[in-house]
Amino acid sequence: MNAISNPSRVPPSSDLAVRFQTEQAQDAARVDALIDQAFGPGRFAKTAERLREASDQRMDLSICAWSGETLVGAVRLWSIRIGETPALFLGPIEVRPDHRRQGLAAALTERACEAGLREGDRIVLLVGGLPIFASQGFEPTPPGRVALPGPVDPRRVLWRGLVPGVLDQVQGRVAGLKAA
Numbered sequence: 027m028n029a030i031s032n033p034s035r036v037p038p039s040s041d042l043a044v045r046f047q048t049e050q051a052q053d054a055a056r057v058d059a060l061i062d063q064a065f066g067p068g069r070f071a072k073t074a075e076r077l078r079e080a081s082d083q084r085m086d087l088s089i090c091a092w093s094g095e096t097l098v099g100a101v102r103l104w105s106i107r108i109g110e111t112p113a114l115f116l117g118p119i120e121v122r123p124d125h126r127r128q129g130l131a132a133a134l135t136e137r138a139c140e141a142g143l144r145e146g147d148r149i150v151l152l153v154g155g156l157p158i159f160a161s162q163g164f165e166p167t168p169p170g171r172v173a174l175p176g177p178v179d180p181r182r183v184l185w186r187g188l189v190p191g192v193l194d195q196v197q198g199r200v201a202g203l204k205a206a
């Protein structure tokens with residue numbers, strides 16, 4: 027059992043009978059269905075989706091939360107760069123309505139970030155609400171520092187450095203990264 031799937035590592039704030047596992051190829055359709063339920067077809071129009079289309083999914087960092095055989099939450103991460111600096115893009119993240127407000131999104135986010143840090147990743151960027159992600163160490167990107175490949179509310183462009191000081195010099199256009 028690796029650290030991600032070890033239930034003892036669930037943050038103390040969440041008393042969840044949930045099993046965490048990295049997303050497997052056979053999980054993809056169920057994760058897609060959960061995403062569709064949460065966001066609807068409009069998600070394909072979003073700038074975040076354009077970025078994901080140009081990126082490789084990091085299967086080693088994308089995590090599913092299972093209650094028995096039911097998929098109750100999931101987060102996906104992607105390889106990007108900000109200017110010349112490699113980074114991760116987090117999203118979408120979604121939790122089944124009957125499992126919300128129990129700390130599950132926070133647990134998924136923290137596990138993904140911990141796993142990224144172990145793999146040598148240093149920066150996580152996302153487009154989302156600060157009230158949801160502030161407690162996970164995310165903060166708004168300073169005005170003008172990063173440019174996404176399409177329209178986005180700049181107040182929702184958040185990032186987190188996984189080691190101190192790593193965000194200090196980072197700036198530029200955000201682009202997807204794919205293996206050659």
Ligand SMILES: CC(C)(COP(=O)(O)OP(=O)(O)OC[C@H]1O[C@@H](n2cnc3c(N)ncnc32)[C@H](O)[C@@H]1OP(=O)(O)O)[C@@H](O)C(=O)NCCC(=O)NCCS
Pocket residue numbers: 064065119120121122125126127128129130131132133153154155157158159160161162
């Ligand atoms: C957003 C979502 C993933 C949150 O999942 P969750 O498991 O209920 O979230 P958690 O219980 O882990 O809460 C994490 C933090 O977000 C806050 N939060 C959760 N839902 C919120 C909401 N609808 N509005 C504002 N804050 C919210 C919690 O208060 C908590 O803050 P805290 O850590 O400072 O106490 C879930 O509601 C969802 O799937 N929504 C539909 C898809 C979506 O909007 N995804 C996010 C796109 S940015």
